[in-house]
Amino acid sequence: MVYTLENDQLVRSERRSGKRESYALPATFPRLSWPTALAYDTRRHIVTLSSLGGEGFLYRFNARSGKWLDYRSLDNLDLNALSYDAKADRYMGWSSEGSLVFLSHAGQLQTSRRILDQLSGFAPAAGIPLHVADDVFEVNIVDFLVLETLRVFEPDLHETLFKERELILQERRFHGDGQRDLDKTAAERLLELVSEERRAIARNALIDLFPPLEWAFGGTHYADGFQSSWLAAKRVCSPRYFSRYFELQTSVGDISERRFVEFLRATKTADELTAAIAEIEADFLLPSLAARLDESVDRLPIENAAILLPGMFRIAQTLVGLEDADPFSSPWLSAWRATSWYLKRIPANLRGDLVLETLRQTKALSVAAILIHLNDPADHQEGRDDAFDPAFELDTVEAMKAEWLRIIRNRAASDDALISEPDLLSLLYRWRKYAGSLDEPREWITKAIQTDEAFASMATRMMSRGTSQSWNDRVATPVKRFNREVIEDFIGITLAKARCDAIDSASFPEHREALQTLHRSLEVWLGLRERDPLDF
Structure with a gap:
């Protein structure tokens, strides 16, 4: 069995059959804010989940009965990693302040020891900590420590891992591509860089660090669905975080974890969020922020939807027309897709009014047009699009069209406001569709x-x-x-x-x-x- 977190729910997957079951927290439990780690008590068959945000909690789940047991407050202790030590029958965690924390099998705090200052990789360089800033880690501490061990004792292997990114992350691979035999041979060749007496240890380390490559060593073949959990845990096997472990810095153009967490915290008020977005845009990090929003929709706070949704509309609208080498992962696509997924997480009784008010505030025509298309039954032929799952009622879709027409008509009345839109032709055809004829957009063109x-x-x-x-x-x-x-x-x-x-x-x-x-x-x-x- 494999346990992961998806959409704020514990998911149990059978490796062989692929069968999956989801377990939401009981209504009597505290809301799950930011889940950070899972650990498995092999003696009692209990899954323990840690979360941070506010006071932080430990949640315990009985794997045998399939039921949640209890929860315990961490009293403002933020755990970034958690594991179970079967020999000592206790949990060991890593706190955001850089301490090893030991807890009893029931989750009671026993002792803690600060060791951050003793780790060279975390020492300040030119006054800037490489892997931690304020109370936020840029990487997964467990993966970092394992990689640091490889760097010290097996430098040749460590250096080669960075060069073999596509192999160990299994990037650009697909079923039937003829790469499996080549990859298996290349994976075995990695072990040849290590002395024979240490190869078993190195093999286990590679399996732990890079689950996508585990199959090449005779282990499990993980489906793409696991990527979200690796991303949430800031694992080295996630493409988002891989380079940070080797370059000891955030790549140019990539938003750091600290900046992203600051963005999430800024969603409490409109002024804070506006300022945060402006700073990120000034640093040319808006495309990277869009990608993070797309990857981390589950982390976006629903309770701040009235503030965050307009911000997401503005971010997406700003990125319209921004080209990328890969059209299937452009900043514009990431931004509107994140907005659509986030909307579906908002309670159904609130999202209709909220999206209409957001459109009135932001006047984001391109974003609204995409959302209308995704939720308009007229754009999805019955029987041919079984995946059609609208986020809004038809009344909301029609109300969005009416508001969209009002906005574009007002914009068309201004001298240059409409012609400067980067996706002008797309908007003109949407105008024709929603108005029911070409008359209005053609009349505007004639005057323009x-x-x-x-x-x-x-x-x-x-x-x-x-x-x-x-x-x-x-x-x-x-x-x-x-x-x-x-x-x-x-x-x-x-x-x-x-x-x-x-x-x-x-x-x-x-x-x-x-x-x-x-x-x-x-x-x-x-x-x-x-x-x-x-x-x-």
Whole structure:
């Protein structure tokens, strides 16, 4: 059996069958704030869970009966790690202040010993602690100590682990990729870096540190569902934290655990949250914050939803159009997905009114459009989308559409407020969909392109850019093109051709490329010229 924490519930999984059972805390128990660690009492078959935040608690679960036993206050002691010592029949924990803590099998505090100051990896460098700041650890202390042991006694293995990230984390692997035999051989080769008498110890250490690779040593093959628990525990096997264990610092562009915890604490008041977001944005860490929100939705406080949700809307709206090398993990995608998942954690009787008020406050059109799409039955064909699980009632969806239309109409009445939106075309088509016709967005476009400069600027906004690369190409070729449907819908082919003919593109050097590309496209669409394969 494997015990993990998911969505503030204890989950028991059978390794062979994959069967899973969830156990929520009884209503009489204190609410689970920030779960930090699980430990298993092998003598009594009791799972013990520690949490921090406020006074902190220990919760005990009987693995045999499948029932929660009791809970005990930790009296403001924050435990970041917990394990059971079967020989001494007690628990050993690591506190946020850097002490080893010993507790009885029933969870009673026995003694503690501060050792943080004796760990070289935690010593201040230039006045900045490498792995701890204030009361927050940047890494999992148990993993850190094991890796430090490897660094001291097996430096060759330690150095190689950092170089073999994809292997030991099993990144970019998928079923049937033909990598299993190669990975198994590579894993065994890691042990060859260690003296023969220590290989068994090194093997066990690698299994403990890197569960994704355990299968290569004849052990368990873990599914992707375990990633969330490794992330929550700040394990070295989590891609988010891996580099910190070896570089002894947070990577450039990556938000630290301390900053993230400060962000969560700032959700108590609107002023604190606004200031926290502004500071994070000033440090160019907003994309990293979006990724952390996406990965750590279970840690976002529901009790502060009225403050946090508007903040998440603003964060996501700020990231619209921000490109990333991987379109499936862009900051914009992470931000709106985190917002959607967070909404589903808010009680159903509150989320409808809350999301409407948030839309009125933030006027975040792009975020709202995504949420409307995800929850609108009209966008999900019955029988073809069995996963459709709306967060809102249909009345809320329709109310969001009405508010969305009110906001975009007001924005369209302003001179440049709408044209500056990074996802302008997407918004125009949403406008058509919610209003029921093209009349309103087309009328706005007509007014917005009255001058030659405005038309040239709109051409630049409507031109899409990308790359094209054939099998034998060494480098990708830049591609610039226009969508015929877009021009037909919002301007008209004939009118667009007449405007292009009348404009001297040299008069608008910043829009010259777009005007020339549009002119060539219009001539092709009208049959006035053949398409040139070299026209991009």
